[in-house]
Amino acid sequence: MGPEEQAATGTAGAGERDSIWRGVVLVVLGALVLCWMGFYHCFPILSADTGSHLAMGYESTLYPGRSSVYGLFIRFVSQGELLYLVILVQGLLVSYLLYLHFRSFFRSRLWRYGFLSFVLLVSLTTAASFHVSHFLPDVFTATLFLSITWLLFAGQASTSERIAVSSIFVFSLSTQISHLLIVPVSSAFVLLACLSRRVRSSLLDGVGKRWLLVAAMFGVGLVSIPSVHYLASGRFAITHGTSVYLVNRLLENGTLDGYLRERCRVEKYELCRYRDAIPDNFLWDWRNSPLYKMGGWEAAEEDCGAIVWDVTLTPRYAWKNLLAAVEQSLVQLFSMDMRDAGMGEYTWTMMKKHLGRHVRKSNFAHCVCRLPDLDSLNDSQRAVVFLSILLIAIAFSHAGLRKRIPADVAGLSWLMLSLWAANAFVCGAFAGVEERNQSRVAWLIVLPVFSIFFHRPVWAFIRRSWKGE
Numbered sequence: 001m002g003p004e005e006q007a008a009t010g011t012a013g014a015g016e017r018d019s020i021w022r023g024v025v026l027v028v029l030g031a032l033v034l035c036w037m038g039f040y041h042c043f044p045i046l047s048a049d050t051g052s053h054l055a056m057g058y059e060s061t062l063y064p065g066r067s068s069v070y071g072l073f074i075r076f077v078s079q080g081e082l083l084y085l086v087i088l089v090q091g092l093l094v095s096y097l098l099y100l101h102f103r104s105f106f107r108s109r110l111w112r113y114g115f116l117s118f119v120l121l122v123s124l125t126t127a128a129s130f131h132v133s134h135f136l137p138d139v140f141t142a143t144l145f146l147s148i149t150w151l152l153f154a155g156q157a158s159t160s161e162r163i164a165v166s167s168i169f170v171f172s173l174s175t176q177i178s179h180l181l182i183v184p185v186s187s188a189f190v191l192l193a194c195l196s197r198r199v200r201s202s203l204l205d206g207v208g209k210r211w212l213l214v215a216a217m218f219g220v221g222l223v224s225i226p227s228v229h230y231l232a233s234g235r236f237a238i239t240h241g242t243s244v245y246l247v248n249r250l251l252e253n254g255t256l257d258g259y260l261r262e263r264c265r266v267e268k269y270e271l272c273r274y275r276d277a278i279p280d281n282f283l284w285d286w287r288n289s290p291l292y293k294m295g296g297w298e299a300a301e302e303d304c305g306a307i308v309w310d311v312t313l314t315p316r317y318a319w320k321n322l323l324a325a326v327e328q329s330l331v332q333l334f335s336m337d338m339r340d341a342g343m344g345e346y347t348w349t350m351m352k353k354h355l356g357r358h359v360r361k362s363n364f365a366h367c368v369c370r371l372p373d374l375d376s377l378n379d380s381q382r383a384v385v386f387l388s389i390l391l392i393a394i395a396f397s398h399a400g401l402r403k404r405i406p407a408d409v410a411g412l413s414w415l416m417l418s419l420w421a422a423n424a425f426v427c428g429a430f431a432g433v434e435e436r437n438q439s440r441v442a443w444l445i446v447l448p449v450f451s452i453f454f455h456r457p458v459w460a461f462i463r464r465s466w467k468g469e
Contacts, residue, residue: 064241
């Protein structure tokens with residue numbers, strides 16, 4: 001590929017690569033835009049789940065189903081003083097990955113303007129800024145997706161960039177336990193998509209070794225979580241309480257009641273003693289839940305594990321559970337609203353204990369500054385996401401458009417859709433439908449649209465078709 005062709009396509013050749021300082025300015029500007037909701041709120045956004053991450057970061061406490069990595073990230077980045085630095089670093093990581101995507105996949109000399117336009121669009125109309133500005137690891141699901149797609153499909157890139165993005169991938173992977181399921185589930189979706197020869201060529205041709213590299217880094221991330229837990233608490237484990245979470249899912253999807261009525265006649269599960277008094281809030285009802293009457297999460301784990309294993313091996317219960325998981329996954333796929341649930345008593349307690357001088361600022365932000373109108377943002381996000389899905393469907397179903405989409409952009413699009421669906425499946429099936437679990441990545445579906453429709457041959461074909469040529 002010659003210099004003129006490189007300039008025309010927007011690839012990162014010698015004549016087109018950004019200067020370091022121009023790139024830094026663009027990334028910082030993008031980060032500031034992505035953090036706008038935190039600035040509007042006068043303080044980083046806190047939620048009820050923030051407290052557990054603060055406890056894991058400051059007290060080396062292990063919580064069921066959660067990684068300590070994000071709590072340690074808050075502790076060491078902020079140093080207990082600069083809380084805004086946490087969301088700024090989150091914004092910088094997202095902005096940097098988006099910058100690399102536009103430099104690699106945006107086939108136009110105007111790719112820098114495309115980058116800024118995209119950041120403005122998703123920051124002002126979707127949940128991107130909401131999650132960047134949050135003291136929660138949800139933003140790192142987006143950085144995980146962006147790092148995977150760039151590592152697999154970006155063409156020319158420096159060694160330092162690949163090392164940086166690989167590091168972001170491993171760190172992002174380690175911030176949430178659900179990521180350890182999302183990556184393999186998305187890989188399974190990719191294999192299913194590869195049954196189509198056209199999709200297979202986009203996802204596999206020329207990038208086989210990169211898939212192996214991502215798999216190796218996944219292994220590094222898999223080991224990093226128990227390693228961090230061991231250093232922090234002396235316990236080498238990814239998590240605990242998984243079987244308790246799964247029993248709660250059996251309760252929520254209606255399988256547990258029927259199962260206990262039948263099995264408690266022959267099995268001596270401890271939970272059988274409470275089968276007629278299990279509240280809906282099995283996990284967090286400290287007073288009434290049998291979970292705490294049985295001794296808490298760790299004490300109940302063996303009993304719950306036996307129940308989960310028996311359900312899995314009993315065909316009619318396993319089938320019912322599978323159907324419920326699929327249903328919940330489909331509901332989760334388009335449940336993407338933002339909610340201000342407040343920080344809750346436990347988060348307030350952890351803030352007062354470890355970040356005491358910031359409590360007054362947090363209360364002021366919650367009572368005076370507040371958040372912008374989330375209902376309007378939810379409406380705009382739904383419109384943007386559904387329009388993006390429609391445009392992607394048109395692009396890949398129209399023969400004239402499809403053949404003008406570059407292979408790397410097609411691979412990016414298919415993989416992003418697979419990751420998007422895998423996130424909904426894992427969260428819906430194993431954690432239950434929670435809107436924030438999908439809103440954290442919903443805005444990423446806009447990225448393939450920019451990459452496809454701002455490619456010059458695609459745009460030229462649309463103009464010719466519009467004019468009837």
